Amino acid sequence: MADGRPVVVVTRLDDVTADLVIAELNERDVPVVRLDPGDLSSSVTMDVFVGGKGPEGRIATPTRDLDVSQVRAVYWRRPSPYTAPVDVTGAEALWCIDQGRYGLGGVLGSLPGAHYINHPWRNRDAEHKPAQLATAARCGLRIPPTLITNDQKCARRFADEHGPVVYKPIRNTDYTDAQGRHLNIWTAEVTPDAITERLSMAPHLFQQRVNKVCDVRLTVVGGELFGVRIDGSSGLDWRLHYDQLTYSSVEVPPDVARAVRAYLNAFGLDFGAFDFGVDQEGRWWMYECNPNGQWAWFPDHITEQITRALADRLQHPGVSR
Secondary structure (H helix, E strand, O other): OOOOOOEEEEOOOOOHHHHHHHHHHHHOOOOEEEEOHHHOOOOOEEEEEEEOOEEEEEEEOOOOEEEOOOOOEEEEOOOOOOOOOOOOOHHHHHHHHHHHHHHHHHHHOOOOOOEEEOOHHHHHHHOOHHHHHHHHHHHOOEOOOEEEEOOHHHHHHHHHHHOOEEEEOOOOOOOEOOOOOEOOOOOEEEOHHHOOHHHHHOOEEEEEOOOEEEEEEEEEEOOEEEEEEEEOOOOOOHHHOHHHOEEEEOOOOHHHHHHHHHHHHHHOOOEEEEEEEEEOOOOEEEEEEEOOOOOOOOOHHHHHHHHHHHHHHHHOOOOOO
């Protein structure tokens, strides 16, 4: 008998990655409800009762009506931020935003029996880079020597002892200039002399540079691993050189495969996008794992495999592959 319960895709309107998975689910005749919590103040209504059976009731969008007790799986992608009604400002607006985040967000995080890729609270836990590195090391992954500090002397000493050293932001956040233009902080090599007293303004992450021959983006969906070798970057951070890159599938070493699965289990994740550098001896060094990373820019034959794997997990959440 067919399972009529829907898959809920939590994301904003302009999410090409989610579009691919939704299209695949549609091809399989799996019901889908697309929901953006950022629309709560304008076009989403909720009526949820919590009693002895857990959440019951409905969440409605302009095109869908969702029974919260009958959700098969949740694909948590890139929802837009919670907002207040346009005519509400100041403290009242902040109050409305918090009520939405903990009200609708709390319901969406408590759907009975639903399988999450990934649960938003697990994503939040796994976004902390110090926790990523500590967990990776505990699970058997190689990580470069790393220092997190706001002390100039300590940072300079680390750069002297472990150079060449690179700087990375601990978290990528919205960063704009005085004109409101978005700025990005990319991974860059730093010398001891470049580290100034301004370091004391916030913690900074310094890491020994890996003498790499290529990069690898390893996307993991459930038990399936999709390793992609990235070549052609003329600089340290390949994200600055997309037009130069080439991609090829690569086999994942058994020790790395075991370790990344242990890593996801440690955080309670079903999906992860790992970034590695591979050195001249063929050793894989983990830089980070984005629990909600992108993958849809790969060549079609790779993207299609990941799309099908995600659709499989959402359509048949209890089946291991």
